[in-house]
Amino acid sequence: MLASVRSANVLGTTGRAVTVEVHVGDGLPGFTIVGLPDTVCREARDRVRAAMLSTGLTWPNRRVTVNLAPAGFRKSGAVLDLPLAVGILVASGVIDAERVQRYCFVGELGLDGTVRRVAGAAPMVAALGSEWPEAVPVVPAANLVEARVVASGAVEVVSTLSDVVSVLVEGMPWPDAPAEPAAGTAPPEADLADVRGQPLARRALEIAAAGHHHLLLAGPPGAGKTMLAQRLAGLLPPLDAHTAVDVTMVHSAAGIALPAGGLVRRPPWRAPHHTASLISMVGGGSDALRPGEVSMAHGGILFLDELGEFPPAVIDALRQPLEEGVIRVSRARASATMPARVLLVGATNPCPCGGGRPGECSCSEAARAKYLRRLSGPLLDRFDLRVWVGRPSTEHLLGEQSGESTAAVRSRVLEARERAHLRGHGANSTIPASMLDDVAPLTADALDIVRGELERGRLSGRGLHRIRRVARTVADLRGSEVVDTADVTVALQMRIDLGRVGAVQV
Ligand SMILES: Nc1ncnc2c1ncn2[C@@H]1O[C@H](COP(=O)(O)OP(=O)(O)O)[C@@H](O)[C@H]1O
Numbered sequence: 001m002l003a004s005v006r007s008a009n010v011l012g013t014t015g016r017a018v019t020v021e022v023h024v025g026d027g028l029p030g031f032t033i034v035g036l037p038d039t040v041c042r043e044a045r046d047r048v049r050a051a052m053l054s055t056g057l058t059w060p061n062r063r064v065t066v067n068l069a070p071a072g073f074r075k076s077g078a079v080l081d082l083p084l085a086v087g088i089l090v091a092s093g094v095i096d097a098e099r100v101q102r103y104c105f106v107g108e109l110g111l112d113g114t115v116r117r118v119a120g121a122a123p124m125v126a127a128l129g130s131e132w133p134e135a136v137p138v139v140p141a142a143n144l145v146e147a148r149v150v151a152s153g154a155v156e157v158v159s160t161l162s163d164v165v166s167v168l169v170e171g172m173p174w175p176d177a178p179a180e181p182a183a184g185t186a187p188p189e190a191d192l193a194d195v196r197g198q199p200l201a202r203r204a205l206e207i208a209a210a211g212h213h214h215l216l217l218a219g220p221p222g223a224g225k226t227m228l229a230q231r232l233a234g235l236l237p238p239l240d241a242h243t244a245v246d247v248t249m250v251h252s253a254a255g256i257a258l259p260a261g262g263l264v265r266r267p268p269w270r271a272p273h274h275t276a277s278l279i280s281m282v283g284g285g286s287d288a289l290r291p292g293e294v295s296m297a298h299g300g301i302l303f304l305d306e307l308g309e310f311p312p313a314v315i316d317a318l319r320q321p322l323e324e325g326v327i328r329v330s331r332a333r334a335s336a337t338m339p340a341r342v343l344l345v346g347a348t349n350p351c352p353c354g355g356g357r358p359g360e361c362s363c364s365e366a367a368r369a370k371y372l373r374r375l376s377g378p379l380l381d382r383f384d385l386r387v388w389v390g391r392p393s394t395e396h397l398l399g400e401q402s403g404e405s406t407a408a409v410r411s412r413v414l415e416a417r418e419r420a421h422l423r424g425h426g427a428n429s430t431i432p433a434s435m436l437d438d439v440a441p442l443t444a445d446a447l448d449i450v451r452g453e454l455e456r457g458r459l460s461g462r463g464l465h466r467i468r469r470v471a472r473t474v475a476d477l478r479g480s481e482v483v484d485t486a487d488v489t490v491a492l493q494m495r496i497d498l499g500r501v502g503a504v505q506v
């Protein structure tokens, strides 16, 4: 007998509909699966068989042939276990074929018959909804929240294979959905008010958040670089509706726990360690092409602490997504394009010893030069903002006065973003050079300053565009359409030359 069960698979962050066709017939007992299954998928036989036996069902002692359609792409992982089990039960006459038609199934089976959480439920349920809008997805109970975010209608959940049998054989109702996790109070985001002093670095955070300018923080250990970077996400507005869904898809595909309610609304903050592998940074790793850190940070912040310690291959691989806002991952058998629009924040010591105040550094000139060369030039060039973060003074650290709060700074950031939005271009950091004269007009005095910098060779043509974009953001933050000398001066201050950083004042 032939059975056909609706299911899905995920590649990168995109779901695709899959039909699991099962034939149980005469011939020598055996099991064949075709239609480009990967290794995990091929092993489904053993999991499904054990799960069925544990559930008190009989594995057909006949010839079982499985086809995963369409045959054109590789099917990965264990999400096809559940539809496969249902297909076998239909093809061997245990479940009535008609009862299965109204549903689609995704889920991994444990040997004991439990239905396990899968990665990518959100993209898969989305794909099921567009392929078979009238069918009801049946998903592992642990995936309910993310399935509901994207499902247009009802979603049913199961926790064990015997739940499926109760419904489809015995005619029982579907199990109740598990209680929503208490709409818990998310851990409070670290507040800028905790940062003492550091007026320049604080300003840089504000500008970065307002104009989406990538930010490099350079300074000795203990200066507060990590502390500052952690407070940048709090300055960003909540994700817009479209981005929230994209981010939720990525986090679902990556298997990251989603917030109560399912939809990711706050910009993510990811801080991979420099020992992270290339694959974990950019994505790939299995036939399903899991999203990497640069995609998990989509819509939010990618923080690379100790930037110089990241392998050159990783740094190189980040250039394309920083340029295009998406990352393309190709493996021998598949390729995927995943969202990867991040605000990049790097932190670095100025030299191997950490340096500090002028004269404190004990490194040789050669050691310093070598260290800085590791911060690959092309990546360094992506940072519109490069600021020096000196160790806070004792007075600052012990002083009573706390800094401005995240909420206060964020309200200025939101106003500045609104101004940019009304001008009709994207983030200020992406204003095309050809538009700068229109949208970021300089006053005559401001023009004199940049002319001077160009003439003295301190600014290249490309550097000039970056300065103008940053100055545009500085002007937006004070509510001005015109960009004047003060704005340009701030922009120039935030472009320290790392090669000369030892000479920079604290
Ligand atoms: N400006 C500051 N205000 C308050 N505390 C600070 C400041 N700078 C550093 N600290 C304290 O020092 C610790 C180390 O800072 P950290 O951000 O890890 O420095 P870095 O990343 O530059 O090495 C912080 O956790 C914080 O307790």
Ligand SMILES: [Mg+2]
Residues within 6 Å of the ligand: 222, 225, 226, 227, 305, 347
């Ligand atoms: Mg640090």
Ligand SMILES: [Zn+2]
Residues within 6 Å of the ligand: 351, 352, 353, 354, 355, 361, 362, 363
């Ligand atoms: Zn040094």
